Amino acid sequence: MDVSTAVFYLIALITVGSAAMVAFSRNIIYSAFSLLGTFMGVAGIYIFLGADFVAAVQVLIYVGGILVLILFAVMLTHRITDVQITNRSAGTIPALIVVGVLAYLLIDTALETPWVKAKQIVYEATAAKIGDLFLYTYLLPFELASLVLLAAMIGAVVLSRKEIKE
Amino acid sequence: MAPNELSSYLIIGAILFALGLFSVLTRRNAISVLMGVELILNSANINYVAFSHFGSGNTDGQIYAIFVIMLAAAEAAVGLAIVLAIFQLFHTIDVEAAETLKD
Numbered sequence: 001m002d003v004s005t006a007v008f009y010l011i012a013l014i015t016v017g018s019a020a021m022v023a024f025s026r027n028i029i030y031s032a033f034s035l036l037g038t039f040m041g042v043a044g045i046y047i048f049l050g051a052d053f054v055a056a057v058q059v060l061i062y063v064g065g066i067l068v069l070i071l072f073a074v075m076l077t078h079r080i081t082d083v084q085i086t087n088r089s090a091g092t093i094p095a096l097i098v099v100g101v102l103a104y105l106l107i108d109t110a111l112e113t114p115w116v117k118a119k120q121i122v123y124e125a126t127a128a129k130i131g132d133l134f135l136y137t138y139l140l141p142f143e144l145a146s147l148v149l150l151a152a153m154i155g156a157v158v159l160s161r162k163e164i165k166e
Numbered sequence: 167m168a169p170n171e172l173s174s175y176l177i178i179g180a181i182l183f184a185l186g187l188f189s190v191l192t193r194r195n196a197i198s199v200l201m202g203v204e205l206i207l208n209s210a211n212i213n214y215v216a217f218s219h220f221g222s223g224n225t226d227g228q229i230y231a232i233f234v235i236m237l238a239a240a241e242a243a244v245g246l247a248i249v250l251a252i253f254q255l256f257h258t259i260d261v262e263a264a265e266t267l268k269d
Contacts, residue, residue, distance in 0.1 A: 004169055005168060005169055008168075008169040008174075009167075012167075012174075012178055015178060015182070016178065016181050016182070016185075019181070019182050019185045019186070019205055020185055022185065022189060022201055022202075022205060023185040023186070023188050023189045023202070023205075028195060028197065028198060031198060031201060032197075032201070035201055035204065038182070038205065038208065039208070042182075042208050042211070042212060045175065045178065045212060045215075046212075046215055048169050049175065049215045049216055049218075049219040050219055051215045051218075051219065051228050051231070053228070053232075054211075054215060054228050054231050054232060054235075057232055057235055058211075058235065061235050061236075061238075061239055062204075062208075062235070062238075065239055065242075066204065066238065066239060066242045069242050069243065069246055070197060070200065070201065070204075070242070070246065072246075073197050073246040073249055073250065074197055076250060076253070077197070077249065077250070077253045077259050088193075088194045088195065088260075089192040089193060089194065090192060090194055091191070091192055092192050095188055095191040095192045096188070098191070099184045099185075099187050099188045099191070100184075102183075102184060102187065103180055103181060103183075103184035106176075106180035106183065106184070107176075107177050107180050107181075110172075110173045110176035110177055110180060111173050111177075115172050115173075115220070115221060116221055117172075117220060117221070118220060118221060118222060118223035119223065120223075121170075121219065121220065121223070122223065126225050126228060129225045130225055130228060130229060130232070133225060133226070133229050134229065138229055141233065145233060145236050145237070148236075148237065148240055149236065149239070149240055151240075152239075152240035152241075152243050152244050153243065155243075155244050155247070156243040156244050156246075156247040157247075159244070159247035159248055159250075159251050160247040160250045160251060162254070
C-alpha cells in the first residue's frame with residue numbers, strides 16, 4: 001500500500017467518522033465542531049479528484065462561512081452553561097432501518113453498475129477552465145446565482161431583525 | 167476501495183448521504199436538521215466531482231458543484247435567520263414546538 005492510498009483511507013475515515021459524530025452526537029456543540037472535520041475531509045477528497053479550485057472554494061465557503069454561521073446560531077439559541085442533552089433525537093429505530101436499506105441500495109448500485117469511463121484521466125489546474133466556462137457557457141446561471149445570493153442576503157436581514165413596537 | 171476507482175468515491179458519498187438523511191429524519195433541533203442538509207449537499211457534490219473526473223473528463227461537473235456550494239450558502243443564511251426568528255417567537259428551536267400552521 002503506497003502513501004497516497006494510505007492518505008486516501010485516512011481522509012475517508014475522517015470524513016465518514018466526523019459525519020457520524022454530526023449525526024449521532026448527543027451534544028449540539030460537538031455536532032457543530034464535527035462538521036469541521038467533514039468539510040475538511042470533503043475538501044481533501046476533491047483534491048484527490050483533481051479539483052483544486054472546488055477544494056479551495058469548499059474550504060473558503062463551508063469552513064469559513066457556513067460553519068461560522070452555524071456556530072453563531074448554536075451560541076445564540078442555547079445557554080452555553082447547559083450541559084444536559086441539547087440534541088434530542090426521536091424515532092431512531094425506524095429511521096435507522098430506512099437509512100440502512102437506502103445506504104445498502106446506493107452502495108450496491110455504485111459497486112455493480114458498469115460506469116462509463118473517460119479515455120484518459122488528466123490532472124491539471126482547473127481554475128482557468130472554470131473561469132472560461134462561467135463567463136461563456138454558464139454566464140446566465142452565473143448571473144442568476146448572484147441575484148439569488150442578493151435575495152438571500154436581503155431575506156436573512158429582514159427575517160432576523162427585531163420588530164420595533166410603536 | 168482505492169483512490170483511482172470511481173466506486174470508492176460513490177461509496178463515501180452514499181454514506182454521507184445516509185448520515186445526513188438520518189440527521190434530518192431524527193433530530194428535533196432545527197440547527198441539527200440544517201447540519202443534516204449540509205451533509206446531503208456535500209455528498210451530492212462528491213458525486214458531481216467524481217463523475218466529472220472519472221466519467222466525462224471535462225470540468226462541467228465541477229461547475230455544478232460550485233453552484234451547489236453557492237446555493238448552500240444562501241440556504242444556510244436564510245435557514246439560520248428563520249431559526250433565530252423561531253427562537254424569538256417560541257423561545258425554543260425544537261421543530262415540534264413550531265406547529266402554529268397546523269391549526
